[in-house]
Amino acid sequence: MAKLRTDFDTLVKALAPELYRYAMGLCHNPHTAEDLVQETFLRGWRSRKDLRDAKAARAWLYTILRNEHARLYERQRPEAHDPNELPDVPVRGYDTSAAAFATRRALAELEPEYRDPLLLQVIGGFSCKEIGGILDLNTNTVLTRLFRARKTLRDRLTDHPLKEAAQ
Structure with a gap:
């Protein structure tokens, strides 16, 4: 024991x-x-x-x-939060820049069916096969959702005014 x-x-x-x-x-x-x-x-x-x-x-x-x-x-x-408010997270290395905030906001606005596989891959480091096992999806579906999640994020962040200001 x-x-x-x-x-x-x-x-x-x-x-x-x-x-x-x-x-x-x-x-x-x-x-x-x-x-x-x-x-x-x-x-x-x-x-x-x-x-x-x-x-x-x-x-x-x-x-x-x-x-x-x-x-x-x-x-x-769920509690209602102001979407413009930065979360107060006491974690070292937490990026509070405007670009990071825009990225987190765009990620939060993704549909869960796209956000979940992306978080599992990026944060968890899981393979597509492992993500499929966790979410009960086949590998091709996981690949499609990851592609769509990245494309949606890229489109939202490309058109985002904070991105233009940072350049």
Whole structure:
């Protein structure tokens, strides 16, 4: 039991920062993101016996987090935030420039069917096959959604006035 706990503690330390970034990409609220990550690890610990392959633990935890995020909005209505307000995120290296804000806003405006695969690839570093497994999609669908997500972001950011001001 002690070895299992040590292994899980190691997994938590290794994956907490990237799961937090993914949660922030989903909910855009630092407190909610922290809660989502904590709940993800709690559910992961409780159902650790269901994990058949230790190599799949990372994708498994991403799936739990994604499901927790969906459950969150089944239980409550999301808080309304001013879309022009920069989030107050106490994370070192958080880019608060106008261009980064425009990018985050464009990303937040993407449809979830495009945003989710893109976040899993960019933040999680998952392959298209792994993303397909997490989102229950075939690889070609993942590739199409990633292409459309990038194209939409590129179009929105190319036409964005902050981009022209930064040049």
